[in-house]
Amino acid sequence: MTGAATALTLGNVSFANAAPADGEETRVVRGTLPPGSPDYVHLPVEVPRGVREIHVSYRYEHPPVPAGTQGNALDIGIFDERGTDLGGPGFRGWSGGARTEFFLRADAATPGYIAGPVGAGTWTVLLGPYTVAPQGLDYEVTITLRFGASAATPEPVYPSQRARGRGRAWYRGDCHLHSVHSDGRRTPAEIAAAARAAGLDFINTSEHNTHSAHSAWQGLWGDDLLVLTGEEVTTRNGHVLALGTDPGTFIDWRYRARDNRFGRFARDIRRTGGLVVPAHPHAACIGCNWKFGFGEADAVEVWNGPYTPDDEVSLHDWDNTLVAAVRGGRRWIPAMGNSDAHREHRAVGHPQTVVLADDLTREAILDGIRAGRSYVAESSTVSLTFTATDGRGRHAGIGERLETDKDTPVTLRLDVTGAPGCTARFVTDQGLLHTAPLPAWGTGTAEWHTTAAYASYVRAEVRHARLLPGRPGPMAAFTNPVFLGAVAR
Known part of the structure; x- marks a missing residue:
């Protein structure tokens, strides 16, 4: 057993006498x-000089298991001669359980793996027994090593960090x-074609x-599509975006909550410019x-x-964090929505996060998400505007604060397009306080009046018709909150 990420190391696989x-x-x-x-199970492989390509394939048995019992699932990846240290430079790829084989060489690699020189030394095939049947x-x-001269490694080309945009x-x-x-x-x-179509x-x-x-x-x-780079860090205790x-940043995943490594x-x-978003x-x-926990979440x-x-x-769990934030005077955590699309039956952009940003750049988009200037919609046909205004002409939008006296009347206005047959809902730290049907054609306005003494924040939802009695309908869109009242000094 070694390291924070509990691992078993097997005996070395040697190619010591193989040097054709x-x-x-x-x-x-x-x-x-x-x-x-x-x-994780480490399988060390001694790689001699003169190797131009490593090819790895694997298989495992799937014995029958009783109902309700997990069967076998085995993930795989690889680290090079620079080692397997947590967060170290040796990572060369991971395919989880999605592939049964992969290769790496200087000029190319299987998707999921990083092209580059095949250096001499101890490489490590990493096995991840995700679940193990009672039978084992x-x-x-x-492991196949192919010998010969290596090609040059191409310089990676990364996406531009800005697109044309429309200003703010x-x-x-x-x-x-x-x-x-x-x-x-x-x-x-x-994916790029589907994103444009959405x-x-x-x-x-x-x-x-x-x-x-x-x-x-x-x-x-x-000019019409900004591509940000990131990773879904997939641990045994949850996933985080x-x-x-x-570009080129790798974030390690080989730890559990009990290891106290997530903060690092x-x-x-964040040090590499990104946001921490539990998925x-x-x-x-x-x-x-x-x-x-959500102490590190952006x-x-x-x-x-x-x-x-x-x-x-x-949604309810997130709403509870808003209540705790306003009552404790702490930082609040914005919400977002994404498709997690893997295959054709899952639509790209369903749902999507709509962000108010100063321009279509990496920095501006991340600033908007971090500040909560955003709402989530099921598709590009749905658009919202949500504002709070008091009698003195002060106003605030999504993710902002309306600094107003606690007893000054405040008007919340939600403008909706593209949501036929839906209902508008206004939710506060006290819960759902107002609903209003939207027109059958899907474009309309809902208003509600309150005070900062009655509602510390207000957020809006747009819901489809109920599918089951006593339960709200599926979501069409929802906003991050508008906060009401002066900031505690």
Whole structure:
């Protein structure tokens, strides 16, 4: 057992006697991992000089298990001769359980993996027993080294950090997307086309535990589409979006909440210019439920893909953080929504975060998300304007504060387009206090009057008709809050 990320190290795989000028050599490793195995298993591979390519394939058994019992699932990745230190420079790729084989060489690599020289030394194939059946997990790993002269490694080309934009305006984006560089099925070109078709102005590349896609967008960004680079840091205790980090940034994921390591990597995300955004915090999949707390969060992904009960729980949980923030005079955490689209049946841009930003640049978009100047909509057909105004002519918008006396009347106004048959809802720190039907054609206005003494903040929701009695309908859009009253000094 080694390190904060609990790991088991197996015996070395040696190619010591394999040094052909050309050709290849193969070694096969077999074993069994018992239930309760560590999170990660290191398989060291001694790589001699003169190797131009490493190819790895693997398979494992799927024995039948009783109903309600998890079967076998085994992830895979690789680190080079620079080592496996947590957050170190040795990372060369990860495909989780999405692939059964991969290769790396100087000029190319399987998506999810990083092209570059194959240096001599101890490489490490990283196995991740995600779940292990009661019978154990029988595996076989095949490692092939191909010898010969290496080609040059191309210089990576990263997306531009600005697009043309419209000055200070509302910009639409989807910051949680997966391509063939992790477990998605779309290519970057297909994602870019889908983003444009969905009316998006920006996207963020967020592959599971790899930054290989950062250099995969050449020719796909443009004046009409800003491409941010990031990662979905996929730990055993929840997923977090490293949103808008510097191109080429890798954020490690090999830790649990009990290891007390997340703060370090949250700081790494911010140090490289990005935002820390816990993703789908109440998702039901194994390892998806967020257990690191929200003390490091810059925003939280409240709505993930088609609206589900998981999202409803996330929304209520987020609303509780707003209540705690206003009562304790603490920083509040903005909400956002993203599609988490992996395949064609999940639409890019459903939902999308609409951000008020000074321009269509990386810096301006991230500033808008961080400040909460945003709302979430199910598509580009839905648009909102939400403002608070008092009798003295002062006003504030989404994510802002209306500094007004506690007893001065305040008017909240929500203008909606593209939401036929929906209902407007005004939610405060006391809960849902006002609803109003919107016109059948989908364009209309709802108003509500209150005071800062009665509502510390107000946020707006637009809901479809109820599907079940006693429960609110699916979400069409919601805003971050407008805060009311003077700031406590």
